[in-house]
Amino acid sequence: MNPSNKIKLSVLLTIAAFPALSYAEDVQTGELPEVTVSGKRPAQSGSRLDSGSKDSLDILDGQKLKSARSTSLGQTVERISGVQNSSFGPGNGTPQIRSLGGTRVKLMENGLGISDTAAFGGNLPTAVHPFMADKITVHKSSTAVLYGGNAIGGAVNVETGQIPDELPEKNWTGKAEVSGGYNTPHTELLSLDGKIGKIAWHVDGINSKISHYRIPGNSKADACYNSVGERHYFPLGKACQFDVQYDFFFNKGYYRYVMQNYLDRGEAWRDMMGLDYADIYRTERPQWGNWAENPLYDPSITSGKGQTVKSITHITPNEHGKLTNSHQHTRNFSVGASYIGSQGYAGIGVSRYLTDYGMPGYSFLRTRSHLDGSLPTNISADQTRWTAEAQYRPNNNWLDNVKTQLAYTDAENRELLADHFVSSIDSRSTQLRVELNHKIGSLVRGSAGLDWKKRRTGGEGIDRLMPDTQSQSYGIFALEKLNYRNWEAEIGSRIGRVSHTPNFNGFKPMRNYGGSLENKQYRYSLNSNQAALSWKPFDAWRIGIRHSRSQRAPEINELFAANRHFAVFANESGNTDLKKETAKTWELSNEFKWKNSTLKAAYYHTAFDNYIYLNDSGAEVEWMPLRYWQQGDTKIRGFELEFTHLFDLNRAGNLEARLFADLVKNYPAENHSSCSPEDSRNREKWLKCVRSHNQGKYMPAMPTSRYGIGLEWSKGNWLLGSSLTRHTAQKRRGRAIYEEPNLGGYNIWDAYLSYTRKLPKDLTLEWFADARNLGNVEARPHNSTLKYLAPLPGRSLRTGLRLNF
Incomplete structure (x- = not known):
């Protein structure tokens, strides 16, 4: 396993001498024995080398993760500056990083991708429960070099410890949690870790259920x-x-x-x-x-x-005080085991994820299934995932480790009208990742490797969104980092290919489908690069600059969607003429640390060539709007500020204060607000005119600016935290044929309280209370697809017990 670093702590002699300086005459000197401390150096990896690990990376673990956990991954990470929740109701939401989400933000579990189908539309689940996470890492810059085009807008990795990489100290240990309360799911959780000889094992499971959510006002805006x-x-x-x-x-x-x-x-x-x-x-x-x-x-x-x-x-009722069709029941279970050797480990694991929930406010009057009446839309999802992982750490001066990961995922996502099946999107994928993490002396560290993925996407039902499709992708990458004195430089590159092959046989597209019906392979060659440089004029200050050029291939829904799509409440039409999109990003960062204070500031600017977006046509088919996938040059820019300070209150404990603010703008590169019929002769210019007319000066459904404050006090067994975040009204509204209405701003006030008590036999019992939206305000995030139908839940209080043993 990891080689030990033996450190002689002679510095303790100096530390021990400080209290005695003024009492030298009264103290008899003596010689302290030599003390040796053994520790395990963490394995090197590509994600640790990425410049985002300093400039635009945030980690939730320990107490931060406990107080941030929520029912969806998007809600869990939304307090991070620059990150918001792309809400699709209270039980489902994905991270939106600097206005980008969906197929542009890579979601991973233990380093491998998850939830392909969730990126096609926010109504489908992200098949990992935040309550099972040990750590969540958020990359806010492009990580396309390491993870491919679907990380063009960043990445989120959820670490669950399913496959152990070391032997635990005890033969078995674990934690159990039970929680519930007002306007929150009741949740039962169990996690166990142990060892048998050189075999380390892990088992966990969770059950979470709620019948409906309460809201402060009406469900419709x-x-x-x-x-x-x-x-x-x-x-x-x-x-x-x-x-x-x-x-x-x-x-x-x-x-x-x-x-x-x-x-x-x-x-x-x-x-x-x-x-x-x-x-x-x-x-x-x-x-x-x-x-x-x-x-x-x-x-x-x-x-x-x-x-x-x-x-x-x-079509759906406008209920007061209750969020229509907001039930949810989620179950998640996983088990893993590893053989731990002196120079590495090898392990396997399997997990099951099942969830059933309603899409708040959505109903349909007409479908090809010939169902009568206004029926609510529900989702039933079932996923099985097999994983294998191995790492070898040779005693070598230049090779730190070789790590291999393999996963097979079988996911079924069924869409229902009430209890009637209407369509499904099913996915079976195999993915492989190999990393060779190396070093050259103390100056250069690097990671080189490859990843490969094969996916079959299918479905059933006359209302299914798109035809069966086979997709395959691979990439070869390298990332190198040089450290010299107070300078740090980084360079990385990736080459790869993505292909999609549809099978339209037996699939009936809507009559307005604008793409090709030919069963042929669509190929895209991708090349992504990044470079970064940082300088520390002195220990307390670091300045960084980063540039990336990242490419992403169109996804299968953008190419072949040809039916009604419940997620966007529209008839969605793919476009087989789409090209790959290219994002060129510059990022400037500053970090200042002085004693107990830290100030971070970042500014970014991204220019997209051939940005892919879903455009409103202004027409409708069978009572539902008709929307086409198109592309055009787009720009994104924004900033993030964060200041933290730790106050030492002596006997009164410690108080940590946090201030933050963020802003993002996403808009077409060119604005053609005034066009004439003569412009229709130039197809490229006419498409820009149509885009400006249909979507306005800014992209619709974008996140709003935010600023806020957070306080966390701790003393002994007690911890009390609270945060107040102002979500401003969206001033930069786009169009969806109609002008986006102003939904106003709102303040979200949250609080967290816990008391921890140590019990005999190494037991620790923690009581906690987690309150959200204490002001009980009506909050409708501008970036939510359901903003007109489903506000955020009203005041909630979750309380429970957590036992560590």
Whole structure:
């Protein structure tokens, strides 16, 4: 296993002497015995070398993870500056890093990718429960060199300890937790670790369930009703899950002039000529025809024609105090074992993940399944994952370790209307990763390796989103880091290829599908690079600059989607002409540490070539909006600030304070707000015009700016923490045909309290209380797909006991 570093602690002689300086005459000197401490040096890896490990990497572990844990991965990491939760209801959410998410943020469990299908739409689950995590690592910069194009916007790795890499000290140990409360799931958790000779083993499991969530107000946003009666209103009506019926009116007395023939011959003549009243009545006398003064003209009438709301039919109810269809039941179980040798380990593991939950607010009136009525949409997911992992650490001056990981994942995601099956997205994937982590003296450390993945995506049901597809990808990468005095340099590169092969046989696409139906292979060659340099003018200050050029291939839903998609509540059409997208990012960072204070600041700017996005067409099919995958150049820029200080309160304990702020802008590289019919002759320019008209100056559904404060006090067995975060109203709103409405800002106040008590026989019992949204405010994140239908849950309190043994 890991070689031991034996350190002579002669420095203890100096430390021990400090208290005695002023009492030298009274103290008899003596010679302290030599003390040797043995420790295990952590294995080198590519993720440890990445410059993000200093500039844009955040780690949740220990107490930070305990107080941040939530029902979804997105909610768990959303307090990190620059990271927000792409919410799809209270039980499901994925991390959104600097406005990027989905297929651009790599989600991993123990270093290998998870939840491919969750990236296709936020309604599908991320098959790892945050409560099972020992540590969560968030890379906020592109990690495409290490993990491929799906990490073009960053990566999140959840470490669960499923496959042990060392022997535990005791023959067996573990933890058990039971929690529940108001407006929160009841949860039971058990985790065990142990050893039998040189075999280390791990077992864990969790059960979590809730019937529904409570909210402070109505489930549907007030903004849904602000524009009722306007002509452009219908897309927002669909997003708000109701249908508006209008009465149309025409006031003849508003118009000063009328056709003489109509006055003479009446309605029979109008019907014969096929004319509307708008053709017959005018406010100004035309220069043509025979017009007369209107005998019904009344100058006091202020409106000539228009529409009034006749009725509003809710597809899903607008409930007060309760979030519609927000039930959830999740079970997760895993087991792993390893053989631990003197120079490494080898192990295997298997896990099961099952979840059933509702999509709040979503219902459908019409499907190809011919189901009648307004039926809520539910998800039932089942995943089995087999993993194997081995690491060899030779006693070699240049090779630190060789690590190999292998995983096979079988996932089934069923979409239901009420209890009726309508479609599924199933995935079977095999992935392999090999890393050779090396060093050259004390100056150079590096990681070189390869990864390979093969995936079969299929499904059943007449309403399924896309055809069966086979995908394959591979990459070869190298990342090298040089340390010299107060300078640190880094360079890395990756080459790879991605291919997708659809099988449209037996699949019935919607009639508006805009892609090819040919069963051929689509190939994309990718090349990603990164370089970084940092300098420490003095010990307390570090300045860094980083540049990356990353490429991502289109995903299968972007290419071949050809049906209604419950996740985006639209008829989604893929585009087989899509090209690979390229992101060029510059990042500047500063870190200042002085005594108990740390100040971090980062600014980033990304220019995307051929950024892939889902565009609203303005049309609808069978009551649902029609949306097409398209691409165009896009820019992203923003900043992050974070300040922390630890106050030593002496006998009153310690108090840690944190201040943070972040901002991100995501917008088209060119704005063509004024276009003429002549521009349609130039296809490239016309697509930019359509994008500007349909989506506006900014990309829609983007995260808002935030700032906040956090305090954490600890003394002895007690810990008390609280945070207050201001989510500002979105000033940079885009369009989805209609102008995105202002949903307002809101403040989220959370608190955490725990008391830990040591018991006999090495037992530790912890009581905790975790309160969220203490102000019970109505919060609708602008980046949430469900923002018009499902606000964040209201005030909640989770309390429980945690036993470590």
